[in-house]
Amino acid sequence: MTATDVFPQREKNVRYSDRSALNTLEYCLPQPWRSSRRLWIIYIHGGAWQDPEIDASSFGNAQDLLMKSRELEHIAGFASINYRLSPYPSHPRLPSDPSDPARNAHHPDHINDVLAALHYLQDTFHFSHEYLLVGHSCGATLALQVAMSRNWAAHRESTQASQPNVVPPVAILGVEGLYxxxxxxxxxxxxxxxxxxxxxxxxxxxxxxxxTSPTSGDYEASWPTGKLVVLAHSREDELVEWDQVDRMHRALRTQGFDEAQGDQRLKLVELSGKHDQVWQEGRELARAIQETVQVIGSSIRGFLL
Known part of the structure; x- marks a missing residue:
């Protein structure tokens, strides 16, 4: 970057892997990098691991709102990740083709792609754990699977045997998640x-x-550096019931995450709106991110000073 660079800088369809046409991401640099104590916000979309009509662009409305928020001063960059999808031959508009590697993924392909994308971003922009990993629906599953990733290292594709290490995030935000x-x-x-x-x-x-469910994660072993998990959910969600939040909340509490004290914090954020409305309108997704950034700034020593 030079003094003449114009901000914000936005890039779409950035390839982080050559596995398929869906191994791309998009990012936005809102302003020049000035401090290592600023967070990246990295988003993983939902869609039941299979919906081709929900992709990285689904973060756009929330990102636009965050670009106008006071929390922007604490944000180094935004990124949104595409990943290979599972087969969906019955999709009414975009049925999958068995010969398309982008639409024939099975676990652990999805999480391997997310890990590859995170490595690309860390290697390109030279940050470590200074990021908030956000996921909606199955994207929340994937976000927490990043923190669980040691659990299935032995099950990675043979091509991933030498996959570079990914530094996990300081915090995770699950939105309308499947846990x-x-x-x-x-x-x-x-x-x-x-x-x-x-x-x-x-x-x-x-x-x-x-x-593979996040409720089964051994986070004390796989994510000892994790400082915060926020579970954001709407009681109006017509697709994913609040029981998923309760189960994830209990699982984290048994491993030392606490709302009121300690080095590993836990927070619930109640949203409004339907399952996809949360990201489609963007307002509630942006609010959940803003509240999470505020908790990071107030509760995690050494961040966002």
Missing amino acids: DLPALVENHSDQPVYKDFVANAFGPDEAQWAA
């Missing part, structure tokens, strides 16, 4: 689509669903 997959499927046993998309992404073995 306990067996419970999600059970709670919607009268709606086969839930079992279908979970099995499509993780296979038919229910033990695998449990093992």
Whole structure:
């Protein structure tokens, strides 16, 4: 960057891997880098691991609002990640093709892509744990799976055996998240689509669903540097019930995350709106991020000074 660079700087369709056409990300640098104590905000979209109509651009409205917020002074950059999707041959407008590597992913392909994207960003912009990882719906699953990532290192694709280490984030924000997959499927046993998309992404073995669920994470071992988890959810969500939040909240509490004290903090943020309305309008997603940045600034020593 030079003194003549114009900000904000925005880039789309940035390739972080050559695995498929969906291995891209977009980023925005709102202003010149001035301090290592500024956060990156990195977003992972939802869509049940399979919906081609929800992608990295779904962060756009929330990002535009954050660009006008007072929290912007604490933000070094924004990024939004695309990743390979699971097959969806019955999609009414964009059915998947069995020959398309971008639309035939199964666990751990999705999380491997997110890890590759994070490595690209860390290597390009020279930051370490100074980022907030945000995920909506299955993106929240993926965000917490980053913190769990040691759990399936042995199951990575053979091409990922030498995957560079990714420094995990200082904080994670899950928005309308899927945290306990067996419970999600059970709670919607009268709606086969839930079992279908979970099995499509993780296979038919229910033990695998449990093992990969964020509620099963051993964060004391896999994410000892984690400082904050925020769970943001709307009681108006028509697709994902509050029970998912309760289960994730209990799992984190048993591992030392606490709302009131300690080095690992936990916060609940109640949102308003339907499941996708939260990101489509952007206001509630942006508010959840703003509140999370505020907690980081007030509760985590050495950040956002």
